[in-house]
Amino acid sequence: MQDTTWRIGFVTAFPPGRNSLNEFGFHFVNHMASADGVDALVVLADDTDAGPPDVSEIRANNPNATVEAEAVWSFNDAANPLRILRAVRRHKLDAVIINLQFATFGDGKVPGALGLLTPAALRAAGVPTGLILHNLADNVDMQDAGFTDSAVMAAVMNKAGRVLTRALLLSDYVALTIPRYVEFVRDSYGAKNVLLVPHGSFEEMEEPTFGIPDGPKRKILAFGKWGTYKTVDVLVDAFRDLIGRGYEDLELVIAGTDSPNSPGYLDSIAAGCSDLDNVTFTGYVAEEDVAELFTSSAVTAFPYTSTTGSSGVLHQAGSYGRSAALPDIGDFTEVIEEEGFIGQYFTPGDASSLADSLAKLLDDEELNAEHGERNYLAASGIPMAEICDWHITHLNRVIEQK
Amino acid sequence: MQIETVSHRQDDAVDDATPSEETWACRILGRFDAHESEQFRSYFEEAVSQGTKTFIVDLSEVDFVDSTALAELVRAMKQLRQEAGNLILRRPSNAVRIILELTKLDQAFTIEAAA
Numbered sequence: 048m049q050d051t052t053w054r055i056g057f058v059t060a061f062p063p064g065r066n067s068l069n070e071f072g073f074h075f076v077n078h079m080a081s082a083d084g085v086d087a088l089v090v091l092a093d094d095t096d097a098g099p100p101d102v103s104e105i106r107a108n109n110p111n112a113t114v115e116a117e118a119v120w121s122f123n124d125a126a127n128p129l130r131i132l133r134a135v136r137r138h139k140l141d142a143v144i145i146n147l148q149f150a151t152f153g154d155g156k157v158p159g160a161l162g163l164l165t166p167a168a169l170r171a172a173g174v175p176t177g178l179i180l181h182n183l184a185d186n187v188d189m190q191d192a193g194f195t196d197s198a199v200m201a202a203v204m205n206k207a208g209r210v211l212t213r214a215l216l217l218s219d220y221v222a223l224t225i226p227r228y229v230e231f232v233r234d235s236y237g238a239k240n241v242l243l244v245p246h247g248s249f250e251e252m253e254e255p256t257f258g259i260p261d262g263p264k265r266k267i268l269a270f271g272k273w274g275t276y277k278t279v280d281v282l283v284d285a286f287r288d289l290i291g292r293g294y295e296d297l298e299l300v301i302a303g304t305d306s307p308n309s310p311g312y313l314d315s316i317a318a319g320c321s322d323l324d325n326v327t328f329t330g331y332v333a334e335e336d337v338a339e340l341f342t343s344s345a346v347t348a349f350p351y352t353s354t355t356g357s358s359g360v361l362h363q364a365g366s367y368g369r370s371a372a373l374p375d376i377g378d379f380t381e382v383i384e385e386e387g388f389i390g391q392y393f394t395p396g397d398a399s400s401l402a403d404s405l406a407k408l409l410d411d412e413e414l415n416a417e418h419g420e421r422n423y424l425a426a427s428g429i430p431m432a433e434i435c436d437w438h439i440t441h442l443n444r445v446i447e448q449k
Numbered sequence: 450m451q452i453e454t455v456s457h458r459q460d461d462a463v464d465d466a467t468p469s470e471e472t473w474a475c476r477i478l479g480r481f482d483a484h485e486s487e488q489f490r491s492y493f494e495e496a497v498s499q500g501t502k503t504f505i506v507d508l509s510e511v512d513f514v515d516s517t518a519l520a521e522l523v524r525a526m527k528q529l530r531q532e533a534g535n536l537i538l539r540r541p542s543n544a545v546r547i548i549l550e551l552t553k554l555d556q557a558f559t560i561e562a563a564a
Contacts, residue, residue: 229551242553245516387483387515428483428517433524440557
C-alpha cells in the first residue's frame with residue numbers, strides 16, 4: 048500500500064502487567080507489528096511488578112516483523128512524560144501512538160494529570176503523535192466512578208478534565224471509537240484533529256456457537272475491574288432472586304479483579320455471599336483462559352451504574368457470540384446500539400429488574416441465540432488488523448505534513 | 450442493499466466513466482452495512498480475479514453506511530493499490546460523506562464528486 052516504512056512507538060499498558068487497556072494494547076501490537084508501513088514496532092510499556100513486557104507470543108505470531116519492548120513508564124509516576132520522551136528519542140522513533148484512557152498514567156491527581164501531557168510533550172518535541180482515546184472526561188461521573196466523594200470536588204475535576212482534554216487534543220490526531228464522541232469533541236472543543244477509528248475486534252475467529260452451552264450448570268458471567276461504577280452487589284442480589292424463583296442449575300461467575308480505586312472490594316463481596324456455594328470468583332483471567340470463560344457462559348451481565356463510553360468487555364462477549372443483560376443507561380444504550388450491539392435491558396441498580404433480564408435470556412433460547420449472533424456481528428465488524436491500517440494511513444498523513 | 454453491476458469492461462459503461470478493459474464499476478443503493486457488505490465483496494473479488502486495475506463504486510444512492518461497510522471499501526482500496534490499481538468512490542451521498550469526514554478517510558480515497 049505504501050513505499051515508506053516507519054519505526055513506530057506504541058505507548059500502552061501491556062501484559063503481563065494488568066493495568067487497564069493492557070488487552071487492547073496486546074492485540075493492537077499483535078496486528079500492528081505486521082502492518083504495511085511498519086518497519087519496526089517498539090512497545091513503550093508500563094513498568095509493573097508482574098515483570099517486563101512480554102512480546103514473545105507476538106514475535107511468534109509475526110515472524111517477519113521487528114517488535115521491541117521496554118518498560119518505560121510507571122503508574123502514578125509524575126515523570127512519565129519525560130521518561131516516555133527520552134525513550135522515544137533513544138529508540139529513534141518516527142512516530143508514536145498512545146493507547147489511553149483518563150486514568151492510564153495514574154489515579155493520583157498530579158501524576159495522572161501530568162501523564163496526560165505526554166502527547167503534548169511529544170508533539171512539542173516534533174514527534175508525530177496519534178492518540179487512541181478510549182473515554183472522555185466529560186462523560187465520567189467523578190463521584191460515581193470513585194474519584195471523589197464531594198460534589199464540589201467532582202465539579203472541579205470535571206473542569207480539570209476539560210483542560211486536560213484540551214491538552215490531549217494537542218496530539219496530531221485523536222482517534223475516538225464512537226461517532227457521537229467525535230461529533231461532541233468537535234462541537235464542544237472546536238477540535239479539527241479528532242476522527243473516528245472503530246475499536247476493532249481482537250481476533251479473527253470462526254463463527255462461535257450461539258445460545259446456551261450444554262453443561263450441568265448455566266453460567267452467568269460478569270467480567271471486569273470491579274468496585275466503582277462497575278459493581279457486582281446488585282448482580283449477587285439478582286442471583287439470589289433467581290435462586291429464589293427456582294433456577295437451581297445456575298452458577299454465577301464473577302471474573303476479574305478490584306478496580307485500582309477499590310482495593311478489597313471483591314473480598315467484601317465474597318464474604319457477603321459465602322452462604323452461596325454456586326458463586327465463583329476467578330480473580331485475574333489470563334489471556335489464554337478468556338475464550339473458555341466466555342464460551343462456557345449462558346449469558347453475560349453488565350451490572351454498571353454509569354459508564355464511561357462503550358464497553359471493551361461487551362466487545363469481547365460479542366466476539367464469542369454471547370447475549371448480554373445490559374443497564375438501560377441512556378448514553379450507553381445509544382452508544383452500543385450505534386455499534387450494532389443488542390442487550391436485554393434492566394434498570395441500573397435494580398436487582399429484580401436485572402433478574403428479569405437474565406431470566407428472559409435464560410428462558411428463551413431462541414432470543415439468547417439471536418442476541419448472541421447480533422453481538423457477534425457487531426464485535427467482528429472490523430478486524431484489528433484493518434484498524435491498524437487506518438492508523439497507519441493517518442500517521443502517514445501526519446508525517447508527510449511535518 | 451441493492452448492488453447494480455452497472456458496468457464492467459468497455460461495452461457497458463457507467464454514466465460518463467471512461468472505461469477500459471481494466472475498469473469495473475458498481476452502484477450501491479440503500480443500506481450499506483455489516484450485514485450487507487458480503488455482496489459487494491463478492492462482486493469486487495470477481496473483478497479482481499478478472500484482473501481489474503480500477504474499480505469504481507457509485508455511492509450516490511446510499512442512504513445509510515456504517516463503519517464496517519466503510520472498512521470494506523478501505524480493504525478494497527488497499528488490495529487494488531497493492532496491485533498498482535485504484536478504487537474510486539463516485540458521487541458519495543451525504544450519508545457516505547458524513548462517515549468519510551468523521552473518519553477523515555476522505556483524505557485517503559480517490560473521490561469523484563458530482564459532475
